[in-house]
Amino acid sequence: MTVDLILFLILALVSVSTALGMLLSRNTVYSALFLVLNFVTVAVFYLLLGAPFIAMAQVTVYAGAIMVLFLFVIMLLGTEVLPASNILPWQKPLAGGLAAVLAVEAIYLLLVRARSVAQVTSPDVAINSMDNLREMGKVLFSTYLLPFEVTSILLLVAMVGAIVLTKKEKA
């Protein structure tokens, strides 16, 4: 019980601080590496929630494939550090205010208005992750077959789009 809580608090601290590091580091390569660490901690959250498949998918797809693509593009373009500018001096305070309003609003609603929701759930039943995984495979290819196929078409379109966009145009 308490082990879960301690683990959650440490992980939450790590994930929020890496997200802030992503935000504050001026070098985009460091931002991307901070985000990799953030994705790995979120994968541990999934394990804590009893969802091993999406935890592993998170590590391979997000922390592996997507972030490698990001780092590749950042280093290919060679624009890691941009010079500072003051074209829009009001942009940062305004964005900070908007983000803070969103966070405070969501946390207020969760803490004050939805207290009953927080207490109604006590899933003490241990879940069997193997059965769980089998069930998800079945559901993915029966109930959710149409979304699954649509996703594959989406990936195909994205692949073709990426190739067309980066192709050298004939002058």
Place this chain on the structure above:
Amino acid sequence: MVPLSWYLILSAGLFSIGLFGVLTRRNAVAILLGVELMLNSVNVNLAAFWRYGDVTQMAGQVFAIIVFAVAAAEVAVGLALVISVYRKRNTVIADDIDLMKW
């Protein structure tokens, strides 16, 4: 067991940090990094609601997997756009990509 609201607060915080990144960063690649963080925090919500709701209903996890695929597609197309813009205009600063600005 950790209360459900803690997960939701964590994911709201991550979403807000990502939103701030999207609104303030000038590098187009860094803006995409912020979008990734926002998508990821939504996935935490989905997994948490799945675990604290009916565990036999798999909709939460299936939706999270579909969000993974959408994020991958978004990154591929977004980075292709950044490379294409860099080739034409030799910049990745979002302020300078203003050809269609009135």
